[in-house]
Amino acid sequence: xxxxxxxxxxxxxxxxxxxxxxxxxxxxxxxxxxxxxxxxxxxxxxxxxxxxxxxxxxxxxxxxxxxxxxxxxxxxxxxxxxxxxxxxxxxxxxxxxxxxxxxxxxxxxxxxxxxxxxxxxxxxxxxxxxxxxxxxxxxxxxxxxxxxxxxxxxxxxxxxxxxxxxxxxxxxxxxxxxxxxxxxxxxxxxxxxxxxxxxxxxxxxxxxxxxxxxxxxxxxxxxxxxxxxxxxxxxxxxxxxxxx
Numbered sequence: 001x002x003x004x005x006x007x008x009x010x011x012x013x014x015x016x017x018x019x020x021x022x023x024x025x026x027x028x029x030x031x032x033x034x035x036x037x038x039x040x041x042x043x044x045x046x047x048x049x050x051x052x053x054x055x056x057x058x059x060x061x062x063x064x065x066x067x068x069x070x071x072x073x074x075x076x077x078x079x080x081x082x083x084x085x086x087x088x089x090x091x092x093x094x095x096x097x098x099x100x101x102x103x104x105x106x107x108x109x110x111x112x113x114x115x116x117x118x119x120x121x122x123x124x125x126x127x128x129x130x131x132x133x134x135x136x137x138x139x140x141x142x143x144x145x146x147x148x149x150x151x152x153x154x155x156x157x158x159x160x161x162x163x164x165x166x167x168x169x170x171x172x173x174x175x176x177x178x179x180x181x182x183x184x185x186x187x188x189x190x191x192x193x194x195x196x197x198x199x200x201x202x203x204x205x206x207x208x209x210x211x212x213x214x215x216x217x218x219x220x221x222x223x224x225x226x227x228x229x230x231x232x233x234x235x236x237x238x239x240x241x242x243x244x
Contacts, residue, residue: 001201004059005194007186008066010110013037017186030179043113063139066111067093069222083212083227087143129210132200139193143229156185195230207233
């Protein structure tokens with residue numbers, strides 16, 4: 001099983017973290033592919049490049065840390081999608097054009113546009129967690145750390161080298177990771193979120209939580225959607241390993 005996990009960024013391509021996770025022979029092999037883009041990020045260009053990377057490296061599932069759709073106004077939540085309420089996300093994606101806090105607005109619009117373009121390129125949004133192959137899946141690294149019972153990684157601006165080392169070591173102690181090099185902040189966030197993708201692809205329901213409801217169309221726009229985060233699972237493995 002191979003999944004591609006992306007920590008999205010909309011201001012600069014170099015802030016996008018990418019992790020490729022391969023499961024086999026009792027190990028999880030992790031690579032950090034180069035995005036290979038420059039200039040001001042565009043949703044269509046980023047989606048196209050991610051689809052190319054997935055095809056080149058044989059990824060069967062793609063995870064992205066960013067909202068995939070707008071809120072359904074009739075979902076019973078005051079300001080957010082059902083998935084965001086369940087996971088207590090810091091940003092609340094409201095009905096089209098409405099985001100709390102407002103400074104998240106540009107990122108939310110960018111992220112939804114990436115999902116839209118991926119769908120046009122043959123990577124539709126996840127509609128049923130039991131069928132994740134060839135799907136684009138929304139992730140949330142902060143909830144991934146929490147779901148695994150590990151200390152969350154602070155925001156990049158607040159993360160010191162000792163924080164990064166501690167977070168990476170905690171993952172290496174929990175999972176049989178084979179990593180060529182130590183990841184940076186964005187890559188580590190992509191890595192922890194990507195563990196949910198392996199559980200999805202292996203249909204190990206105990207290894208992930210799909211928060212929220214399936215995406216659907218309403219008034220010409222996609223609404224809601226699942227956020228999938230990892231949970232401790234025997235399939236992924238828990239044997240302690242030394243720091244790579």
